[in-house]
Amino acid sequence: MSTIRFDGRVAIVTGAGGGLGRHYALELARRGAKVVVNDLGGSRDGTGHSDAALAVVEEIRAAGGEAMSNGGNVAEYAQMAEMVAKAKEAWGGVHILINNAGVLRDKTFAKMDPADFEFVVRVHLLGSAFATKACWETFREQNYGRVLMTASSSGLFGNFGQANYGAAKLGIAGLTKTLSLEGAKNDIRVNTIAPTAGTRMTEDLFPQAAFEAFSPDKVAPGALYLVSEDAPTNTILGAGAGAFQASYVTLTPGTLLTGDDLSPEGVAAHWDAITDRTDEIVPKTGAEQAMTIGKLLQGG
Structure with a gap:
């Protein structure tokens, strides 16, 4: 089993100030990548700010890696373009993007404010599109790019009280499918991960034992494989607690009616x-x- 390395690669991880994103950033750096640690630093509903990204950068540097922090908002395209420009100025390119940033504003659809629906879709779906678009031309020029989108079982299969989140997450899976086709000729591979992990986003949803069993480090191996040089494309990978599953959108043969x-x-x-x-x-x-x-x- 050959070792997967990222030497000479520049990676951007959004929402990397904690949870899954932090583990992705740390492991990418440990395996040789230079990492842009992006995090707006807000609470899980998207409000407020913090220095979470800086803390992860210090972790990476303390371990001998290279990293820079970025506080850009994924829901603002200009900020994503600026983030990519800074990475290219410092390190000459961008090769990997993990779209991990997200928020939750859970309520039943009957009680959900339209603004909360719009905000969650904007951060997850438009944020993923904006960050990817900011990298896309660089990927094309390099004839190399690896993009990992983050979907969810809530989007793939539904979940009570998460109409906004589920709609955004299934939209992300659809975005992956088209971008994997459009990027193929330039060796841009685009995949989706649907993680189940004990993080700040889910800490009040899991019993303590499950929270520990579903630790983010047990998802990271799947994420890193999907942004590696030999990654597949157009895959939806479920991941949690060290278990990995593949999800598919299927079509029955059907019946002709006359x-x-x-x-x-x-x-x-x-x-x-x-x-x-x-x-x-x-x-x-x-x-x-x-x-x-x-x-x-x-x-x-």
Whole structure:
């Protein structure tokens, strides 16, 4: 088993002042990367500021690594562009981006203020897009880039009280799928991780024993593999407590309805056949849905 190293690579980790992001930054630096530790430093609902990023930079430097802090807000594109420019000025490029920054404002949809819905989507989804966009042209010029998005089981499968968070996180998984296609010719590989970890974001959701079992260091190996030179692309990796799982968006073969069956009643009558998962596929692009319909039209 060959050792994965990041010598000569420059990595940006957003939301790296604590929790998962801190572990990603520390491990990237330990394996040779120069690391931009980004953290606005707010509380988990996105308010306030702190010096969290500086503390992680000092940890990295104390261990012999190279790092710089950045307090930019991922939800402000100009601040992300400035962050990338500073990294390039100091170290000549950017090769890795881990979009980890996030906030929580949990309430049932009935009680949720629209501003809280918008804010969470802005930080998670637009923040991931803005940070990635700030790096994208550099990745293209280098013909090399590794991007890791952070989704969640709440987005992939739903979770009570997290309509805003879940919508943002599934959107991020969709962003990954398109960017993995657009970046392929320039060796830009884009993946998604859906972590389950005991962090500041989840400390009141886990019993103490589970909180310790799901420590962030047990997620980091999956994250670092997904930003390594030999990483796959367009993968959704579940990770928690040292367990790793792959998630897929699948498509059933489906059923062609004609005549009287081409009606709401026909859909209801053929529902079992429509949802039959026998021979389902994992499409690599959105075009495959139309292709499978074409086969049905041709009698295939």
